[in-house]
Amino acid sequence: MIVQLSIFAIIVYLLRRFQIFKKMFKPGSPLFAVGYNLYTKTRVGNYLNSRDIAKNKLVFPDGHSVVEHTEVEGVIILPIPYLKDNYAYLVIEKASNIAAVIDPGDAEAVQRVIEQQNVQLTAILTTHKHWDHSGGNQKLKSLHSNLAVYGGERDGVPGCNHKLKDGDSFQIGGLKFTALFTPGHTVGHMVYLLDRSDKNLPNSLFTGDILFLGGNGRMFEGPPSLMLSSLDKICQIPDDTLVWPGHEYAVDNLRFAHNIDPANEDVTRKLNYVEERRKERRITSPSTLGEEKSYNPFLRTSQDSILQQVDPGHQTTSNRQALRAKALAYLRKNKDSFSYKL
Ligand SMILES: [Zn+2]
Missing domain, CATH: 3.60.15.10 (Ribonuclease Z/Hydroxyacylglutathione hydrolase-like)
Known part of the structure; x- marks a missing residue:
């Protein structure tokens, strides 16, 4: 089990180290299409949006910008x-x-x-x-x-x-x-x-x-x-x-x-x-x-x-x-x- 986890951790490290995740999720790639469809066409996107809103309210309790009428x-x-x-x-x-x-x-x-x-x-x-x-x-x-x-x-x-x-x-x-x-x-x-x-x-x-x-x-x-x-x-x-x-x-x-x-x-x-x-x-x-x-x-x-x-x-x-x-x-x-x- 420890060996498997270590191999998994090394693979994730290498993918991140060489920015392979970024390339895999580049617009036009098959993985991007899967992720994009999940985001736009299912409630997954709505869930992620709600989570982002809650997170950003902690960072910007009064909003990210000062606005005017x-x-x-x-x-x-x-x-x-x-x-x-x-x-x-x-x-x-x-x-x-x-x-x-x-x-x-x-x-x-x-x-x-x-x-x-x-x-x-x-x-x-x-x-x-x-x-x-x-x-x-x-x-x-x-x-x-x-x-x-x-x-x-x-x-x-x-x-x-x-x-x-x-x-x-x-x-x-x-x-x-x-x-x-x-x-x-x-x-x-x-x-x-x-x-x-x-x-x-x-x-x-x-x-x-x-x-x-x-x-x-x-x-x-x-x-x-x-x-x-x-x-x-x-x-x-x-x-x-x-x-x-x-x-x-x-x-x-x-x-x-x-x-x-x-x-x-x-x-x-x-x-x-x-x-x-x-x-x-x-x-x-x-x-x-x-x-x-x-x-x-x-x-x-x-x-x-x-x-x-x-x-x-x-x-x-x-x-x-x-x-x-x-x-x-x-x-x-x-x-x-x-x-x-x-
Ligand atoms: Zn948009």
């Missing part, structure tokens, strides 16, 4: 930090006191804010099925009667009772939302546009895991060309639109952006800004889509400074979209292995 002409957007870097967003229409929440991965954190604000929650908008974004749906449904739960028709969002297609619009009180189908991170990922164009005010875009400040989500369920078409769709939205992503990844993303595009002054400026904010654990969002286009490398696959790194002189890929998809894959691969050294 953004109020524009009768609409409040209130970020809610949970886990180690997730944000849900409570959107409140002041006149009616009606609210919607985007991506309540942690029901308890969201419910606390609903009670503090004394608002009536009438809808959940889910960007995608991953438990860290949807894990609180069922619990909130049990706490709030007649709750509408929106999600992409192809994503199997827990508790979803309003399945959405690309371009579907709906009202929550006086708040007008449009859902845009943006696959690539998951097969049914949606982003939600809070449309305030009728009042000549900037829109807000809740981007889940497809677009972060300075970065882009991983391509778990689709090729780079699909992710590229989703990012291109987002870039059609007006530049003054406020961007509210699902995670606080700004410092990490912009350090990578600076490494890829060192001469880009917009990257340097924004990196300095977010590093200052994070010294005090302050939220870095929102940015605007116009800003993102200036420094986010994943939205800049048309730029020569990036394309030259992928295919110098554009010798091997003559098709422009194929070359941009190749650039996206290149950025993803490099981002995944990037580590910042002081």
Whole structure:
């Protein structure tokens, strides 16, 4: 028995020593597919999410970040930090006191804010099925009667009772939302546009895991060309639109952006800004889509400074979209292995 345990311990040590576990669970590997399916399609994922939430509450009893209200002409957007870097967003229409929440991965954190604000929650908008974004749906449904739960028709969002297609619009009180189908991170990922164009005010875009400040989500369920078409769709939205992503990844993303595009002054400026904010654990969002286009490398696959790194002189890929998809894959691969050294 002791001999068997020792052999097992040596094998585990060697696998870890040479980072073989990491390679075995790399996206695309068979073991990753098994683990990913267990996480997304069974209650295992929900259990792991609940365990992570409990663990992170011990580390960050007041949340991972200091957040602020953004109020524009009768609409409040209130970020809610949970886990180690997730944000849900409570959107409140002041006149009616009606609210919607985007991506309540942690029901308890969201419910606390609903009670503090004394608002009536009438809808959940889910960007995608991953438990860290949807894990609180069922619990909130049990706490709030007649709750509408929106999600992409192809994503199997827990508790979803309003399945959405690309371009579907709906009202929550006086708040007008449009859902845009943006696959690539998951097969049914949606982003939600809070449309305030009728009042000549900037829109807000809740981007889940497809677009972060300075970065882009991983391509778990689709090729780079699909992710590229989703990012291109987002870039059609007006530049003054406020961007509210699902995670606080700004410092990490912009350090990578600076490494890829060192001469880009917009990257340097924004990196300095977010590093200052994070010294005090302050939220870095929102940015605007116009800003993102200036420094986010994943939205800049048309730029020569990036394309030259992928295919110098554009010798091997003559098709422009194929070359941009190749650039996206290149950025993803490099981002995944990037580590910042002081
Ligand atoms: Zn996700």
